[in-house]
Amino acid sequence: MNVETDPAAVTAAEPVARREAAPWVTQAWRRMLREPSLLFTAAYVLVSFLGLWANYWFYRGFDLPILEYMQASDYLVAGLRDPMYALLLLFSVLLALLVSWPETFRRDHPERVVELRRRWWGRLVFMDIRGFHWKGVGLAPETGIVLAVFWGVVMASAAYVTSKAGYIRDGSAGNRVVVTLAGDSQPQPHSARLLGTSGAFVFLWWPDSRRAEAVPIESIARLQTWVAPAAVAAKPVGKPAPRPAERPAAEAAAR
Numbered sequence: 001m002n003v004e005t006d007p008a009a010v011t012a013a014e015p016v017a018r019r020e021a022a023p024w025v026t027q028a029w030r031r032m033l034r035e036p037s038l039l040f041t042a043a044y045v046l047v048s049f050l051g052l053w054a055n056y057w058f059y060r061g062f063d064l065p066i067l068e069y070m071q072a073s074d075y076l077v078a079g080l081r082d083p084m085y086a087l088l089l090l091f092s093v094l095l096a097l098l099v100s101w102p103e104t105f106r107r108d109h110p111e112r113v114v115e116l117r118r119r120w121w122g123r124l125v126f127m128d129i130r131g132f133h134w135k136g137v138g139l140a141p142e143t144g145i146v147l148a149v150f151w152g153v154v155m156a157s158a159a160y161v162t163s164k165a166g167y168i169r170d171g172s173a174g175n176r177v178v179v180t181l182a183g184d185s186q187p188q189p190h191s192a193r194l195l196g197t198s199g200a201f202v203f204l205w206w207p208d209s210r211r212a213e214a215v216p217i218e219s220i221a222r223l224q225t226w227v228a229p230a231a232v233a234a235k236p237v238g239k240p241a242p243r244p245a246e247r248p249a250a251e252a253a254a255r
Contacts, residue, residue, distance in 0.1 A: 023140035026104060046089055050157055051079025055196075057158045061165030062195065062205060062212035069214050071199040081196070085157065092153040096146050103141040168193050171207055176226040179204065182219050191226045 032039035052067075055078055059066035070078075079085045106113045167173035174193035181188070195203040201214040202223070 022107065023142045025140070025143045025146050043089060047079035047085050048076060049079070050085040050088060050154070051077075051081065053154060054082070054085065054157045054161045058161035058165050059195070059203070059212075061162060061169065062203075064195075064203060064212050064214060066198075066203075069198055069201050069203075074198045084160065088153050088157055092149050096149040099149070100142045100145045103145075168195070168205060169210075174205065177204075178224040178226050179215075179220065180222040180224070182221045184221065187222070187224070194223065 032042060052075060055066050055070075164173065174195075176191050177194045178187045178191050180186070190206065190208045193205040193207065195205055195212065197203065197217075200217060202217055202220055203212065203214050205212045
């Protein structure tokens, strides 16, 4: 019998073909697991990208073209200033692994999946939803899941920094500082909100005038954390030294 027309032969050869056709996302992940240095490099690049993306949307809320004020070294550490970006990346990787695991297991162990689907929990884990396919756009399921999670994290980071900028503009958040410019003996009469720094600029938001500005670092003499006057007044003052007890007048006369 011809092997090409034998259904049993085609069925037996299908799992092998499926196991060999791993998507590029799965191949890249397995290679990074074999080479940890490549894994850390990719994580660093992604965190830096998230930092640049978030900085753009954060300073956009203050009408500051942040990319024009950044130097080459600022691009390398943009994602390291806020640990939230690393947490977002870690969450996205774990979510992508969790969601794509059934499809990866189905691709690598098709016979095992057929056996597991005979149980009620196997039909829930390895669901066969008709119409849910990525082949129409030329993507493997794992690749589509990774791209969907990636864009979800990108949009979540933009929403996070946009809301953070809104809270600072409203005066309910932000680091309040007292600014003393170079050459001045007294600080500025009004406090500012410290938005961030770069290699050459300090970015400030002035709530009284509702404006943001990039001040060169050499123009800043001192930045102090603003302390509320009530907190200063409530600070306990050292107790005065106790006065010595007065001796009786009779004892003093006898002496």
